[in-house]
Structures are given as C-alpha cells and as structure tokens.
Amino acid sequence: MSFFMPFFARPAALRALRDAYDILGDLTPLKMNCGKLCGAACCQSDETGENGMLLFPYEEWFYRKPIKGFDFHLVPDDTLFKGGKRLVCQGSCPREHRPLACRLFPLRMRLHTTDEGQHTEIIPEIDPRSWVCCPLPEQGGLRAMSQDFIEAVRKAGQRLIQNDDMLEALYNEQQLMNEMRKF
Ligand code: SF4
Numbered sequence: 458m459s460f461f462m463p464f465f466a467r468p469a470a471l472r473a474l475r476d477a478y479d480i481l482g483d484l485t486p487l488k489m490n491c492g493k494l495c496g497a498a499c500c501q502s503d504e505t506g507e508n509g510m511l512l513f514p515y516e517e518w519f520y521r522k523p524i525k526g527f528d529f530h531l532v533p534d535d536t537l538f539k540g541g542k543r544l545v546c547q548g549s550c551p552r553e554h555r556p557l558a559c560r561l562f563p564l565r566m567r568l569h570t571t572d573e574g575q576h577t578e579i580i581p582e583i584d585p586r587s588w589v590c591c592p593l594p595e596q597g598g599l600r601a602m603s604q605d606f607i608e609a610v611r612k613a614g615q616r617l618i619q620n621d622d623m624l625e626a627l628y629n630e631q632q633l634m635n636e637m638r639k640f
C-alpha cells in the first residue's frame with residue numbers, strides 16, 4: 458500500500474462504517490436487553506485481560522482520542538488484515554461508541570458469492586466465536602432473535618461490501634471461518 462493510500466481510502470471507509478452504524482441503530486439481538494440473561498458476558502475480560510473486538514478497516518480512527526466514560530486501548534492485530542487493530546475495553550462503554558463488531562455480536566456477516574464470483578451478498582449468521590460466552594446460539598439461535606436485528610445486519614453488510622477495504626476484511630474473515638470449520 459502506498460504511503461498516501463490511507464488518506465484517500467479512509468474517508469470512504471469511514472462513510473461505509475457510519476452508514477453501517479446507522480443501519481444497525483439501537484437494534485439488539487433480542488427485543489429485550491439480552492445482557493440481563495448473561496451478565497453481559499460478551500463484554501467481560503478473559504484471563505489475559507487482553508481479549509477484545511477486532512476493528513474493521515480504519516475504524517481505529519474513531520478511537521484516536523480518549524472518549525469520556527469509555528476505558529479502552531488499541532492493540533495491533535493482523536487477524537483480518539495487515540495493520541489491523543483490536544479494541545480492548547474494561548466491560549462498559551457508551552452505546553454510541555461501540556465498535557461495529559460489538560453491534561453485530563453474536564452475529565457475523567457471511568460473505569456469499571454466486572454466479573462464479575459475479576455476485577456477492579451478505580448472509581447474517583451466528584458467529585461461531587460467540588459460542589464460548591453467549592447463550593443465544595443455544596437458546597433458539599437465529600429463529601429466536603429479533604428479525605429486525607438480523608435484517609439490519611444484512612443491510613449493514615450490503616453497505617460495507619460496496620467498499621473495497623471492508624470487502625477485503627470480510628473476505629479474509631470468511632476464509633478464517635472456513636478454516637475454523639474444518640476442525
Ligand atoms: S453474550 Fe450474548 S446474550 Fe449476553 S449480552 Fe452478549 S450478545 Fe447478549
């Protein structure tokens with residue numbers, strides 16, 4: 458990537474992210490606050506204290522300055538793309554500052570390609586990584602979740618894949634999931 462590339466790519470990526478945030482709005486997996494079911498298990502630290510949520514490309518721009526009421530730090534994480542970041546928090550945050558991955562959880566955006574790669578679409582699915590802490594996959598899974606939430610995840614994904622950086626990150630994540638499913 459050229460040195461100047463981020464200056465050109467960032468605005469478009471941030472627009473895609475903001476649109477995805479808007480599409481998801483205040484929707485959550487259940488009509489009720491699912492955090493009451495599990496004590497907000499997905500926001501708790503693991504034994505390392507360094508678990509966190511992978512950020513989408515350029516999303517770290519939203520976290521370049523301290524945010525009142527949000528104790529977090531960023532760590533390098535190349536899981537989805539080179540130069541990626543992971544946000545590590547202390548278990549609570551203002552809703553409007555949640556990273557996209559938190560807004561989607563426990564779903565993820567499955568990248569589905571048809572017509573020999575001519576057509577790409579997003580299909581919301583349970584994130585296999587959610588099974589370790591979230592009770593929802595076992596308690597009815599997608600059928601028990603808010604259909605508005607599922608549809609918003611789909612629409613947010615459709616918006617993201619209009620951006621090449623987001624598409625690449627989702628493609629890499631899809632490859633990762635495909636590898637995980639082999640074991
Ligand atoms: S772990 Fe699952 S049920 Fe609990 S707050 Fe997170 S998404 Fe909701």
Ligand code: SF4
Nearest residue numbers: 500546548549550559
């Ligand atoms: S950033 Fe917020 S929503 Fe995401 S894991 Fe941390 S406390 Fe939970």
